[in-house]
Structures are given as C-alpha cells and as structure tokens.
Amino acid sequence: MQHGSDSLLRQTKTKLLTLLTLIFPAGVCSLFGNSTLLYVSYRKKHLLKPAEYFIINLAVSDLGLTLSLYPMAITSSFYHRWLYGKTVCSIYAFCGMLFGICSLTTLTLLSMVCFVKVCCPFYGNRFNSVHGCLLIACAWVYALLFACSPLAHWGEYGPEPYGTACCIDWRLSNQHTTARSYTVALFVFCYILPCCVIVASYTGILVTVHASRKTMEQHASRQTHMSSIQTIIVKLSVAVCIGFFAAWSPYAVVSMWAAFGHIENIPPLAFAMPAMFAKSSTIYNPIIYLMLRPNFRRMMRRDMGTLCHACLKSCLCFQGPVKCCSKPEIRVRLHTIHRQTNQFPSSNSSAQPPENINMKICDVKESEKKVKCKNIFTDSVLLHS
Missing domain, CATH: 1.20.1070.10 (Rhodopsin 7-helix transmembrane proteins)
Structure with missing residues (x-):
C-alpha cells in the first residue's frame, strides 16, 4: 500500500x-x-x-x-x-x-x-x-x-x-x-x-x-x-x-x-x-x-526595428573586453539627399549618404589581435525596414 x-x-x-x-x-x-x-x-x-x-x-x-x-x-x-x-x-x-x-x-x-x-x-x-x-x-x-x-x-x-x-x-x-x-x-x-x-x-x-x-x-x-x-x-x-x-x-x-x-x-x-x-x-x-x-x-x-537597430549599434564595439582608443573626429559634409521615404535607394549606386555624419575610428586591441571598428552616428531619422 x-x-x-x-x-x-x-x-x-x-x-x-x-x-x-x-x-x-x-x-x-x-x-x-x-x-x-x-x-x-x-x-x-x-x-x-x-x-x-x-x-x-x-x-x-x-x-x-x-x-x-x-x-x-x-x-x-x-x-x-x-x-x-x-x-x-x-x-x-x-x-x-x-x-x-x-x-x-x-x-x-x-x-x-x-x-x-x-x-x-x-x-x-x-x-x-x-x-x-x-x-x-x-x-x-x-x-x-x-x-x-x-x-x-x-x-x-x-x-x-x-x-x-x-x-x-x-x-x-x-x-x-x-x-x-x-x-x-x-x-x-x-x-x-x-x-x-x-x-x-x-x-x-x-x-x-x-x-x-x-x-x-x-x-x-x-x-x-x-x-x-x-x-x-x-x-x-x-x-x-x-x-x-x-x-x-x-x-x-x-x-x-x-x-x-x-x-x-x-x-x-x-x-x-x-x-x-x-x-x-x-x-x-x-x-x-x-x-x-x-x-x-x-x-x-x-x-521593434528601431529597438533592434539601437541594440546592434550599441553592441557593435562593446562585445567582450574591448578597449577603444579615441582618435580625432572626422566631420564630413555631404550633399543632402532628397527622398520621399525613410529608406536609402537600393539600386542607385551613385546615391550619397545623408549629411552630418560623425565618424569615430577606434583602434581596438583584444587578445593580441588588432581590430579596427567604425562607429557611425547620423543626425538623420533611423531607417526602418
């Protein structure tokens, strides 16, 4: 029993x-x-x-x-x-x-x-x-x-x-x-x-x-x-x-x-x-x-597209023990692109990126390997698929 x-x-x-x-x-x-x-x-x-x-x-x-x-x-x-x-x-x-x-x-x-x-x-x-x-x-x-x-x-x-x-x-x-x-x-x-x-x-x-x-x-x-x-x-x-x-x-x-x-x-x-x-x-x-x-x-x-884009951007250079060395900022002025939607033209190879692009180039050393990464921040509206 x-x-x-x-x-x-x-x-x-x-x-x-x-x-x-x-x-x-x-x-x-x-x-x-x-x-x-x-x-x-x-x-x-x-x-x-x-x-x-x-x-x-x-x-x-x-x-x-x-x-x-x-x-x-x-x-x-x-x-x-x-x-x-x-x-x-x-x-x-x-x-x-x-x-x-x-x-x-x-x-x-x-x-x-x-x-x-x-x-x-x-x-x-x-x-x-x-x-x-x-x-x-x-x-x-x-x-x-x-x-x-x-x-x-x-x-x-x-x-x-x-x-x-x-x-x-x-x-x-x-x-x-x-x-x-x-x-x-x-x-x-x-x-x-x-x-x-x-x-x-x-x-x-x-x-x-x-x-x-x-x-x-x-x-x-x-x-x-x-x-x-x-x-x-x-x-x-x-x-x-x-x-x-x-x-x-x-x-x-x-x-x-x-x-x-x-x-x-x-x-x-x-x-x-x-x-x-x-x-x-x-x-x-x-x-x-x-x-x-x-x-x-x-x-x-x-x-959700905005959130994923922000997460990927923030994780681009911060995965693992990464140390970035600051370099002088390069400010590039380009022509403004006139477009109807919030997407870049996919088929026009001559299209230029939007203006006000700040580029920061970092030299990264990790486990005796030199990795070069680029963080690109734009002043334009985030793109959505």
Missing part, C-alpha cells in the same frame, strides 16, 4: 513538473506580449478610439495577473508545495480573482459597446472616451467586489488541492453553505451572465451585418471604410473572447464539481490543468490584438 502511494506521489510530481515547463514559457510570452501592447498603445495614444480602451484595460489586467501569479506559481511548482505562507496565499488568490474577473467584465462590456456601435449607430456614434473610462472603472469595481468578499468571510481563500497555488478554498465550499453560495454567485455572475451577454451581443452584430450587407455595398467609400473599421473591432473582440472562455470554462466546471460533488474523488491534476489554462489566457489578448489591428502591427514593427 505504501509503495502504491509513493508511486502515485511520484507520478503527480512528474505531471506538475510537466505543467511547470508549460507555465514558464506562457509567463514569458504574456509578459512580453502585454508589455509590447501597452508600449505600442502609449506610442499611438492620441490616435486611440474609445472602444480600444477596453483592449488596453485587458492588457493591464493580464499583465497584473502575470506579474502577481506567475513568479510564485512557478517557484512553488518547482518545489511541489506552496512556499510563501498563509498571508501571501490570500494576496495571491485575491490578485488572481481581481484581475481575472476584471478581464472577463471588460470583455463583456466590449461586446456591448460593439453591439451598440454596429446595431444602433445613432447612439454608438455618441460613445466617447469619457463613457469608455466610466465603464472601465465599473469593471474594476465589479471585480473588486467579488475579490474582497472572501476577505470578509463570504467564502475563503486557501491553497489549491494540488498544493502549489492558491484560489478559493474548494474544500470549504464543499462543506459549508455560505462558502458554497459564494462559489455559485461567482459561477452565475462572473461566468454564466457574461457568457449570455457576449453571445447575445455578437449574435445581434452578425445578424445586423448580414442583413445590411447589400445596402452597405452600395454606399460611398467613406461608409465602407467605417464598416471595415467596425469589422476589425468585431473580429478581434470575438477572437479574444473565444480564447478567454476556452481558458476559463474548465475552471468554471471544476468549481461546480468541487462545490456539489465528492471533492475527495477529484484528482489534483483536475484542478492543476484548468489553473494552467486560466493562467495561459493572458497570452491570447496581445497576440490576437497585435495580429488583427493593422495600425498596431505597423507601429510594433517600426518600434
């Missing part, structure tokens, strides 16, 4: 390590993707539309979820137990509940805004940034209400059954009516209700678009352009919603199973897998949004 128990424990640890190898790349992707999305949004902040505020709020909540959950979940999974004590466990669970419900509520509000803009354009055209900010504030208040309830002893926070993360105390919700009522309220108001609103909103959008397709084809190019913008918003919203609900549906099912079923018959892996999918939901929003928004994609490509 003892041998069988040890074998089961080893199998569980092996599966948790397998999940760890999946969670770590998801955390890195989420951190990079959401940070990139927020950076690009900041660069185009004067061009943002009110509906895009919701996508930015999604990135904020996803980034908060990543920074507050992933580090402790990864380290605890490595040691096969929760490492940070009861107080930090409650903070961990609170952050997961707050950011998760905020993301779900934001998606629900976004679907309603898209429905109003597409199906009721008279009212949708009046939607402005003030309305968007008010709705986002409501999403945070709604999430804060449910996240604070276990701290007021309507439900409880505690370790997950697999022991390496914290959430709602499922055993308590299985045994006590008050804790069970909190789990049911979460299931109804934070899963079923948002699902119904989102499905109804996008169904109405699809019906409206299908009914007015022939009419819109006969309109002028300006209205066709507006229709194209609405189509992009709808596509990215649907894609984000599908990814989010695919991640959180397993957790919703397991929560009801734990509240009303025999929790001792639920294997720890049945809690670990939905938790992993829920955490991985943070990578869907930036990937889908940056792929479906052409203006965001172009700006991201430009900014």
Whole structure:
C-alpha cells in the first residue's frame, strides 16, 4: 500500500513538473506580449478610439495577473508545495480573482459597446472616451467586489488541492453553505451572465451585418471604410473572447464539481490543468490584438526595428573586453539627399549618404589581435525596414 502511494506521489510530481515547463514559457510570452501592447498603445495614444480602451484595460489586467501569479506559481511548482505562507496565499488568490474577473467584465462590456456601435449607430456614434473610462472603472469595481468578499468571510481563500497555488478554498465550499453560495454567485455572475451577454451581443452584430450587407455595398467609400473599421473591432473582440472562455470554462466546471460533488474523488491534476489554462489566457489578448489591428502591427514593427537597430549599434564595439582608443573626429559634409521615404535607394549606386555624419575610428586591441571598428552616428531619422 505504501509503495502504491509513493508511486502515485511520484507520478503527480512528474505531471506538475510537466505543467511547470508549460507555465514558464506562457509567463514569458504574456509578459512580453502585454508589455509590447501597452508600449505600442502609449506610442499611438492620441490616435486611440474609445472602444480600444477596453483592449488596453485587458492588457493591464493580464499583465497584473502575470506579474502577481506567475513568479510564485512557478517557484512553488518547482518545489511541489506552496512556499510563501498563509498571508501571501490570500494576496495571491485575491490578485488572481481581481484581475481575472476584471478581464472577463471588460470583455463583456466590449461586446456591448460593439453591439451598440454596429446595431444602433445613432447612439454608438455618441460613445466617447469619457463613457469608455466610466465603464472601465465599473469593471474594476465589479471585480473588486467579488475579490474582497472572501476577505470578509463570504467564502475563503486557501491553497489549491494540488498544493502549489492558491484560489478559493474548494474544500470549504464543499462543506459549508455560505462558502458554497459564494462559489455559485461567482459561477452565475462572473461566468454564466457574461457568457449570455457576449453571445447575445455578437449574435445581434452578425445578424445586423448580414442583413445590411447589400445596402452597405452600395454606399460611398467613406461608409465602407467605417464598416471595415467596425469589422476589425468585431473580429478581434470575438477572437479574444473565444480564447478567454476556452481558458476559463474548465475552471468554471471544476468549481461546480468541487462545490456539489465528492471533492475527495477529484484528482489534483483536475484542478492543476484548468489553473494552467486560466493562467495561459493572458497570452491570447496581445497576440490576437497585435495580429488583427493593422495600425498596431505597423507601429510594433517600426518600434521593434528601431529597438533592434539601437541594440546592434550599441553592441557593435562593446562585445567582450574591448578597449577603444579615441582618435580625432572626422566631420564630413555631404550633399543632402532628397527622398520621399525613410529608406536609402537600393539600386542607385551613385546615391550619397545623408549629411552630418560623425565618424569615430577606434583602434581596438583584444587578445593580441588588432581590430579596427567604425562607429557611425547620423543626425538623420533611423531607417526602418
């Protein structure tokens, strides 16, 4: 009997390590993707539309979820137990509940805004940034209400059954009516209700678009352009919603199973897998949004090109123990090139480089080898591929 128990424990640890190898790349992707999305949004902040505020709020909540959950979940999974004590466990669970419900509520509000803009354009055209900010504030208040309830002893926070993360105390919700009522309220108001609103909103959008397709084809190019913008918003919203609900549906099912079923018959892996999918939901929003928004994609490509160019330029003469000897600067004045774009002509061999070029020639000695490197700094705008 003892041998069988040890074998089961080893199998569980092996599966948790397998999940760890999946969670770590998801955390890195989420951190990079959401940070990139927020950076690009900041660069185009004067061009943002009110509906895009919701996508930015999604990135904020996803980034908060990543920074507050992933580090402790990864380290605890490595040691096969929760490492940070009861107080930090409650903070961990609170952050997961707050950011998760905020993301779900934001998606629900976004679907309603898209429905109003597409199906009721008279009212949708009046939607402005003030309305968007008010709705986002409501999403945070709604999430804060449910996240604070276990701290007021309507439900409880505690370790997950697999022991390496914290959430709602499922055993308590299985045994006590008050804790069970909190789990049911979460299931109804934070899963079923948002699902119904989102499905109804996008169904109405699809019906409206299908009914007015022939009419819109006969309109002028300006209205066709507006229709194209609405189509992009709808596509990215649907894609984000599908990814989010695919991640959180397993957790919703397991929560009801734990509240009303025999929790001792639920294997720890049945809690670990939905938790992993829920955490991985943070990578869907930036990937889908940056792929479906052409203006965001172009700006991201430009900014990444600028960053890579700067990194390569800074690393040109500073790789390894390199010592540069200063030489007199050579300032060269050349004729200005008149061009329409920010790229050098590729086929014109007689084209001259832009003016105001500062050349610094350094003699480099490294391991008895003399290396000659040139740092070229231009006053012109950085080129982007």
